[in-house]
Amino acid sequence: MDSYSSSSPPMGASPSPEALMEQIQAQLAEAYAKELIETMREKCFDKCITKPGSSLSSGESSCISRCVDRYLEATGIISRSLFSQQRR
């Protein structure tokens, strides 16, 4: 995802448009991250914790870290396959 060039917002009583935009972007990024984490929690629990034991085994822990890596990679693959032809 490409970043906007952001200038630091001036401090004032009512938020400047720039400050508002930064705030909106920060909130959208947070919502996106939350949703992604929630999805990975479900997917990786399904894949890696097949029989919950008294604690996370080292095998489960490493499965989870591989699962998170693969899920992010899958997101990139899907994104490229959707938008590669219609890139502006």
Added chain:
Amino acid sequence: MDPSAANNPELLRFLNEEQQRVMMNEAVAKLTSVCWDKCVTSAPGSKFSPSEYSCLTHCAKRYADMSMLIIRSTQSKK
């Protein structure tokens, strides 16, 4: 929101762009979830197998093809 924001063209353009970006992100998130379930059948390894990789690269396009078919067949039944 400050009602004057609605008259700020820069802000309106920004909001439109962000809305598009959110919609694209949502489409990617939805398809990733669907295609993950379809294509990644075993415990995740340190890299995707060739068949998982090719399944993932085709999955989104086929989902789009299917959506068109469903839309067409439901419209022809009206």
